[in-house]
Amino acid sequence: MPSISIIIALGVVGIIGHVLGGYFWDQKRLRRFPSPSLAAYTPFWLIYQSWNGQRFQVIDGLHRKLGPVVRIAPNHVSFTDPKAYKDIYGHGSSVLKDDFYTNVAAETPSISQTTSKAEHSRKRKALSHVFSAREIKAMEPRVMVMIGKLCRDLQLKSQGKLVAATDSYKSVDGAFDIRPWMNMFSYDVITDIFWSIPYGFLDNGNDICPSMTDSGKIKHVHAMDSFHSGARFNVMSGQLSGTLNTIVKSLFTFTHDRQAGIDFGGMAKYLVVKRLQNRPNKPDLFSSLPSEPSAKWPNPMPLDELVAESATMLDAGNDTTQTSLTNCIFHLARNSDKQKKLYDILIKSISLSDPAQPLAKYSEQLQRIPYLRACLDENFRCKPPVSIGLPRKTVSPGATIAGHFIPADTVVSVPLYSLHHDEALFKDAWSFIPERWLGDDDENRDGWVTGAQEAKNLKDFVLPFSLGGRACIGRNLAYMELSMVIAALVLGFEWDLAEPATEMEMIERFNCNPKELMVRARVREGVNWVR
Numbered sequence: 001m002p003s004i005s006i007i008i009a010l011g012v013v014g015i016i017g018h019v020l021g022g023y024f025w026d027q028k029r030l031r032r033f034p035s036p037s038l039a040a041y042t043p044f045w046l047i048y049q050s051w052n053g054q055r056f057q058v059i060d061g062l063h064r065k066l067g068p069v070v071r072i073a074p075n076h077v078s079f080t081d082p083k084a085y086k087d088i089y090g091h092g093s094s095v096l097k098d099d100f101y102t103n104v105a106a107e108t109p110s111i112s113q114t115t116s117k118a119e120h121s122r123k124r125k126a127l128s129h130v131f132s133a134r135e136i137k138a139m140e141p142r143v144m145v146m147i148g149k150l151c152r153d154l155q156l157k158s159q160g161k162l163v164a165a166t167d168s169y170k171s172v173d174g175a176f177d178i179r180p181w182m183n184m185f186s187y188d189v190i191t192d193i194f195w196s197i198p199y200g201f202l203d204n205g206n207d208i209c210p211s212m213t214d215s216g217k218i219k220h221v222h223a224m225d226s227f228h229s230g231a232r233f234n235v236m237s238g239q240l241s242g243t244l245n246t247i248v249k250s251l252f253t254f255t256h257d258r259q260a261g262i263d264f265g266g267m268a269k270y271l272v273v274k275r276l277q278n279r280p281n282k283p284d285l286f287s288s289l290p291s292e293p294s295a296k297w298p299n300p301m302p303l304d305e306l307v308a309e310s311a312t313m314l315d316a317g318n319d320t321t322q323t324s325l326t327n328c329i330f331h332l333a334r335n336s337d338k339q340k341k342l343y344d345i346l347i348k349s350i351s352l353s354d355p356a357q358p359l360a361k362y363s364e365q366l367q368r369i370p371y372l373r374a375c376l377d378e379n380f381r382c383k384p385p386v387s388i389g390l391p392r393k394t395v396s397p398g399a400t401i402a403g404h405f406i407p408a409d410t411v412v413s414v415p416l417y418s419l420h421h422d423e424a425l426f427k428d429a430w431s432f433i434p435e436r437w438l439g440d441d442d443e444n445r446d447g448w449v450t451g452a453q454e455a456k457n458l459k460d461f462v463l464p465f466s467l468g469g470r471a472c473i474g475r476n477l478a479y480m481e482l483s484m485v486i487a488a489l490v491l492g493f494e495w496d497l498a499e500p501a502t503e504m505e506m507i508e509r510f511n512c513n514p515k516e517l518m519v520r521a522r523v524r525e526g527v528n529w530v531r
């Protein structure tokens with residue numbers, strides 16, 4: 001019988017042999033691409049970058065040092081050549097979503113997690129009704145109610161007051177962190193418009209909400225932490241092979257982050273179960289989901305699929321929106337000239353007598369104000385909420401990406417953060433310059449000239465919602481929310497950074513979120529959101 005030390009030694013030799021064998025055998029010829037330190041030998045190098053939350057910056061630095069094609073894991077090649085984006089994500093590309101997405105899914109993959117084309121097109125067909133222009137338009141008054149609550153809370157924060165006895169976020173010397181308020185807003189909106197069960201975070205000043213366990217018990221959890229900590233765990237574990245990911249997920253249920261992810265799934269389950277028990281008087285977005293048999297959908301979605309789709313809506317509908325809002329206030333507060341210009345344009349364009357009056361009736365007009373849209377788009381360019389290289393997998397017989405043949409079953413991606421800061425595509429790429437988005441005839445360009453090539457680059461390579469068949473389905477909802485909120489916040493307040501010279505610290509899990517944004521807000525004359 002071999003001793004335990006011999007077994008361990010053999011195990012270690014086996015693992016090293018496997019790692020080195022894979023590297024030197026190099027069946028896919030991936031050694032032709034440069035790679036940093038251990039990345040070509042083990043996936044743990046990239047997993048470590050997700051753990052430290054700075055993957056977007058590390059990968060960007062690598063490309064600047066090693067070139068446009070870099071091997072960032074034994075089976076993952078990252079491209080910053082702009083041509084690669086269409087090759088990987090565009091319509092007509094043969095490349096599929098990587099197994100990472102099924103790894104991060106609970107038992108039933110949702111629309112954003114399925115890797116099967118057929119399954120995806122069935123889901124996309126069902127969900128396209130949910131996000132039709134008519135449905136989104138119908139939700140505007142509900143969004144406006146939440147904007148009123150957000151502005152009320154921010155006015156109270158700017159005055160150093162609590163919004164309720166349960167408020168968890170105090171102002172310090174007139175400054176406060178706006179990030180949690182944007183997040184509580186985005187949760188209140190999505191839970192109201194999707195399931196008619198608004199969380200009420202803005203009324204309570206905290207993010208405590210119900211989550212349903214597998215056994216049907218209700219527990220109360222912190223929504224923001226459940227999502228963010230759960231995402232961190234899933235993004236790391238999802239990069240392991242399928243079996244290892246399953247083992248890690250079941251072994252680590254005792255950890256805070258794994259439990260947080262389970263709680264987040266429970267939040268979605270609670271919303272679906274309650275929504276099915278109580279049909280609301282007015283239709284919500286859930287009403288358009290095939291939850292019951294009908295002539296059009298004889299086979300409705302079963303409960304586990306409704307929960308999976310709801311978890312994706314709760315995730316996608318809150319986190320990217322809150323991130324975009326916080327980022328946009330950061331850019332406007334840091335660039336007071338752009339903030340003032342936006343204010344002047346808004347006031348002139350919609351001639352409001354009282355900036356606190358409902359903006360919903362101006363919604364279409366707002367979405368057509370070029371400078372407001374330019375601020376939102378430049379915000380997306382500078383800080384894309386989804387900055388990560390979205391992982392895709394080549395299929396047989398392989399694919400040619402930016403001129404390089406990549407064999408089948410290889411993970412490929414383009415990090416959007418790097419593409420959006422490519423100095424060859426965008427002049428002064430690291431600065432927030434909304435004017436670059438305006439047409440030649442716009443009087444608000446203030447002398448800024450965007451060459452024809454850059455104008456085309458903005459259109460082709462600023463892709464916050466991705467591209468092709470797997471691009472964002474919630475884009476119209478996002479623009480509607482962002483236009484109305486940013487207009488209300490700029491019309492109602494003047495924004496300053498608490499510490500003017502600071503850059504905002506970002507943490508990348510899957511989305512790239514601001515850690516905090518300490519601001520000061522001055523309520524504009526004649527405005528009063530506290531009724």
Ligand code: HEM
Nearest residue numbers: 111112316317320324386390464465466470472473474478
């Ligand atoms: C500023 C806001 C938003 C940004 C920047 C954004 C960005 C993205 C990106 C980059 C993808 C592709 C993800 C991938 O390939 O893995 C995506 C997909 C998706 N987004 Fe969004 N999103 C936003 C808002 C929303 C909203 C409000 C919803 C819905 C409530 C939503 C629902 C979805 C869904 C369901 C998918 C998967 C689509 C599919 O695979 O067919 N998103 N989004």
